[in-house]
Structure formats: structure tokens, C-alpha cells
Amino acid sequence: MHAPSRADMAVAAAKADPDGKAGAGAPGAAVRSLNIRCRTIDEPDLDAVLRLLRKGFPDRSEAYWRRGLTRHRARPLPPGVPRYGFLLEHEGEPVGVLLALCQVVEREAGSHLRCNLSSWYMEPRFRALGVLLDGYAMRDRTMTYVNVSPAPHTWAMHEVRGFRRFCQGQMLVLPALSRAPNGQSVRGCSAEALRVLPASEARLVSDHHSYGCISLVCAEGERAGAIIFQRRSLNLVPGRRAWPRLPCFQVVYRSPNLDLSTWLGAIGRHLLRHHAMPWFVIDADGPVRGAFGRYFAGRAPKVYRGPNPPDPGDLSYTEIVLFGA
Secondary structure, three states, X not given: OOOOOHHHHHHHHHHHOOOOOOOOOOOHHHHHXXXXXXXXXXXXXXXXXXXXXXXXXXXXXXXXXXXXXXXXXXXXXXXXOOOOEEEEEEOOEEEEEEEEEEEEEEEOOEEEEEXXXXXXXXXXXXXXXXXXXXXXXXXXXOOXXXXXXXXXXHHHHHHHOOOEEEEEEEEEEOHHXXXXXXXXXXXXXXXXXXOOOOHHHHHHHHHXXXXXXXXXXXXXXXXXXXXXXXXXXXXXXXXXXXXXXXXXXXXXXXXXXXXXXXXXXXXXXXXXXXXXOOOEEEEEOOOOOOOOEEEEEEEEEEEEEOOOOOOOOOOOOOHHHHOOO
């Protein structure tokens, strides 16, 4: 058996003392001996954050990251909630980053905090210490944490860390093939259309429209709801990047009270007339009732940890819409 290295001791310290508050004789002392510190990202750190993200995700431009962070900066957050996420520092130099995109989710039953953990990167020689950053980021047990793009090789790790799936797969839907009952109205985002929605949901729809999403308001009599799509391209054969991709829309939000199965026809005809798009993709735990299309079990699952699981298909204010495709 080999003697534990300083990195091994630091990992043990992260599990035992993620806040680094233990006494000198405790495992947390190993972290301090390495001059390692976790802290929240502040505005002056953004250039360093961008450098780390560009290293970790070389296919993403600086403009991609700045656009998403600028959009997120404009979102209101309660005091004490991290704005951008967390840094791991070694001797005062940032060597790791984890974006944490928090939002206040408003529902009829009340509001709660949700945090999209996104875009994790560590300098290679500090990668064994990544557990420090994870533990530090998920200290608040009242918050719900989500990962909407977990890589397949991390699924088992997420389960060990207490994450559960809130979405098991995706369905490719051809909505115009479904029946459209009389009396249903589907309109694009406008001041007039938004008046029929609750104020909090109208803000959500308007925000996503400003991000470039397709935001639709569905009304029938006195009942109204919204559905929002993000432009995407679908990899038809996972793992085969050289294969052609299918242009499509992806559902990133729909009102909790909107029964999608009864609105598919009207939504599909609107998408065909105004956007020349015959299909969309939606996260789902199984085939969508009344929908024509194909369900892909196990494709692009989403995971959460915390007291308030999101609805399948609710990707509002996550990396998918803030940063774009």
C-alpha cells in the first residue's frame, strides 16, 4: 500500500471538511498546507474565469462565454446567492472553475432556488482536487442543484453524489400530425400576448424571447400558458460527430398547467407557418401522450439533487438558453 500523497489527503479533506474550517490536526490541514482555497467568483475574476473556460472548452469562443455571463448578470438574485459560481485557487492563482447559474423559480405553491452546475474545468495537475470545488458549491441544502448536460462517463459519479434523474430521455415530435381543436390560439411573443400570463411567467417568456428563443403563448378561453423553444441541431447518431446534424427546436420551458398533448396540433401548425419547422425535441420520461414521433430512452438525461425536482423539459435560464447552441 502506497503512502497517501498530499493530493490524496486533500481529497479526503474535501469529503470530511468541504469548507476548510477544520482545526490544524484535522484532514482540512492538508488543504491549507497546499495553499488551496475555494471561493465565489467576483466580477474582477471574470477574465481569469474566461481563460480557464477557454482551456477546458477550446471549441467555444470567448464571445460565447461572455454572452452567457452577460445575460446571467442581468438576472435578479437574492442577497448571498453566488452570481457566477466558484473558483479553486492555488497560492492565490485560479486553477479551477465551476459555473453555478442560480435562479429563483416561481410557482403557484411558492418560490425556491435552483442552481445549474455547468462548465467544470480544473488545470490538469489539480484535477484530483476537483471534489473540493464540488463540495464547496453544493453546501446549501435548501437549494436544488441540476446538471442538464452530464457527460455519459459521469452518470455513475452523479448517482454516488446523491443526484437523481428528473428526465430519462428525449422524444422527437412531429406536432402538426396531431389534431388541433377549435378555439385554440397560438401567438408569438408580444406585449399583447403576454398580458394573459401571470406577471412572473410573462417575464420569463420575455427574457427567453430576448435570448433568441421561440416564445409562444397558447390561449383557449380564459386559460393560457406558454411554451418556449431553443434552436438546436440534433446529433442523430450519438458519438458520431462527423455525421450530419438535424436542425430542430428543443422545448426549454412550458407552463406547468399547459397540457401539451392537447396543444400539439395548434403548436405544430404555428411552427410550420411561421418558422418552417416540422418537428421539435422534448425531454421526457417516456413517449408523450398523443404525439407522433419517436422516443429515445436514455438520450441526454438530466439530473438533480435537492428538495425541488424540476419538471422534465424545464431548462429555463440554464446554460442551454443563456449561452445558446
